[in-house]
Amino acid sequence: MFTDQSNQRLLPINTYPKWKYVLILFVIAISLLYAAPNIYGEDPAVQLSALRDASISEQQVNEIEAAWKEEGLTPQSVEREGDKLVIARFQSNETQLQAQEIANKILNPTLDEQDYVVALNLAPATPDWLASLGGKPMKLGLDLRGGIHFLMQVDMEQAMARQQEQLRRDFIETLTAEKPSIRGRVETIDNGLLISFRSQEDAERAYTALYQNYIDRIDINLAEQNNRPVVRATFNQTKLQAIQDNAIDQNRLILSNRVNSLGVAEPLIQRQGSDRIVVQLPGVQDSALAKRILGATATLEFRLVNHEADVVAAQQGRVPAGSKLFESDRGPLVVYDEVQVSGDHLTDAFASFHPQNNQPIVSVRLDGEGGARMLRTTTANRGNSLAMILKESVPVFEIKDGKRELVKSNVVETLVSAPRINGAFSTDFFIEGPDFTPANTKDLATQLRSGALIAPTFIVEERTIGASLGAENIEKGIMSVIIGFSAVVLFMLLYYKAFGLVANIALMLNVVTIVAVMSILGATLTLPGIAGIVLTVGMAVDANVIIFERIREELRHGTIPAQAIDKGYSQALSTIADANITTAIAAIILYAVGTGAVKGFAITLFIGILTSMFTAILVSRGIVNLTCGHGKKPSKVWI
């Protein structure tokens, strides 16, 4: 790209080889193609999605469509995506609201069982042929479409406290198991434990024992404090990372489940930094409701399976008193209501491998009190099965005139797993299963943890953008782009005449290319993003200004036009490259360090720099070459 044209004297001056024109045309064609979906906009749509284990059958869809027809609502199209999602497009917002109400009545006939979410959505109106090529419009940020943004902080101190408690029990167990057993005093320090001993010998023995058993998760050293020998153990980098990642993953899973039940189209749930999660709910306006639902907690319970109960009878509705029927992978199970151990005693659950046969398992750890209870339960019930049940409160909505109203919340209990009790155990045990794979043990561990409140979350930032403000932002953003753009175009035309026209064509293509790249990358357009585009427009002409000023300078010195054009372009090249690379550095750092608004601005600025290099250098030169080069000898140039 940066080769000096004058070195290639095989072609006449100001002549591009054919492949360059082909390349330019190709890039322009691709850009126009992928920018096009943004012109078509979006259709109002109704999105039907199935929660949990439910699915949407062909018959249900037919029933809903028939009901819509009866009311005179004909969807423009109905698309199925898998067996859990159906999107129906409508002509107008009013028909969309009516259709939502009707579909909800059919899918969720009673308030007690709500297995489906019927949400309003906007579906891209991209024509099929374009969509099949991967064409899609840019996503709009919350500031442009309205909605709620939450930043949730995961309480890492709690997660750490649980891990320290666990480590403390492990240490005590190991040290008492030594012969003769070692006594010491344990205290918690940052990210670990400090154990002080009476004698140097005890400390050294303890160090060796702990080193052998726990070196995979701790950094350990011998030291002295207040004239007493101590062993200092802190979690190593891998373990610290794992504690953080687990806490984040657990909360992300919980939050996604809840957001799904809120019926939001295209929610965003994303980790930010080491201990935060961003939740964005486009279109949602009721922040109090959203907070109530996101804040609801799930709980885990260990209960016994009722083997005496008649499963067939229970399926027919005759469930014994004090028990409840559950569906599991291995068929129906009747489980006692009585809770043996509750989930807040769970300190950790993680996927691992059986020490002997290397099969995937889930290791579970309880705290001391939970361990004592578990020991009592398992000693008395060897051979029975231990059911693990996740209880979640699920909000129940009624849809009236397009408004979703929270009526009440149902407690939904799901059977996560029900392994057989093969022997008595207390704080540490593991779950095996014939169909366990490394993937599903990881899921199971996350599910168990999600009911244990290992790391609670709280909201540290909240932004609600009203729908009217969003519309206003789009309008103003587009308005300022048009005005700024027109002013620059007019000015360039007046100042550089014919060459100004070339620069303007390059400028327009630049905006098209930015839009195309953003659409292809699936980047989100925000108001600061629009500002970034506007700024790029102002700065993109810079490359052409540098070139044109060089050409004028050459002409003033009496260089013949063709030579002046060639020199202008080739000499300006390194200047343009240097200037743009430095700006790109600033954009990259903005993106890396910034969040939200700053990131949105950085993305468009960076993309704008890249595309402006292409349009201002290659495209504008291509046009100039076609008109003034290829053997033509212009006696005068309009610049």
Add this chain to the structure above:
Amino acid sequence: MSFLNEDTNYDFLKIRKFAFALSAILIIASIVSFFTKGLNYGLDFTGGTLVEVGYEQDADLPNIRQQLDDIKINGAVVQNFGSAKVVQIRMPQQDHIENAKVSDVVLAALASDGSKVIKRDQSFVGPVVGEELKEQGGLAMIVALICIMIYVALRFEWKFSVGSVAALAHDVIIVVGFFSITSVEFDLTVLAALLAVIGYSLNDTIVVFDRIRENFLLMRKATPEEVINNSINLTLSRTVMTSLTTMLVLLALFFFGGQTIHSFAEALIVGVLIGTYSSVFIASPTTLALGVSKEDLMPPEVEKEGEEFDAL
């Protein structure tokens, strides 16, 4: 059309002492204001709650303040935002109400007298988040300056690197000073604008440096002063043109872009003006003061041998 038709030959370096003095005054004023008066930080940095509401008629601000007093909201700032019908309320952390609930309580209180209140925008930022942002912002600035310094040192020479970073620091300090002196709200978008100013001003400076490098090799007999002056003159019309086109779009953003990006546009307008000034009067004179000479920019010997070889 052109503003600077002939080859200009202004003696920019002659007034460099005056320019340095002017910049020194501006920088000192900025620093003094920053440390005594501080910045009017926006919600992003201070933490707290912000509620923006729309009324059907012009809003009655004293009444709103009374309503807030009645429910014991402390330290609320109530002001019109963009129009007389839109009101923005900013509140610091409230001790007696849970952070996440403040906005709901306020909305209920405003609607209690029967007036129709439409919530337009509502934000809550925890105090920790705000603190972190200040740190991150400062860090971003420093990292950006260091990376740019390294790039310029590699592409040019360390004297240019110092010159460009001096100009950038000059721009950032004065723009921050402007925000401190005028008490315009300093929010996250202004921080982004500051970094964009770095990018812009640098762009300007690099174009001049590039010319200086080229001219040192062309004008072998000239003194460094002559070379630098000539380079600034040669790039002058480009500097003016680009500032003008950028200013055009910034003015469009400032007047038509809406309240949300008002401070952003304002920061950039000030930044582009200062950045243009600094690339002419600060960056190159600093490089000169460091004693730049053509020896610094001579291509390495090895390349020359190569050229001779080709000639054979």
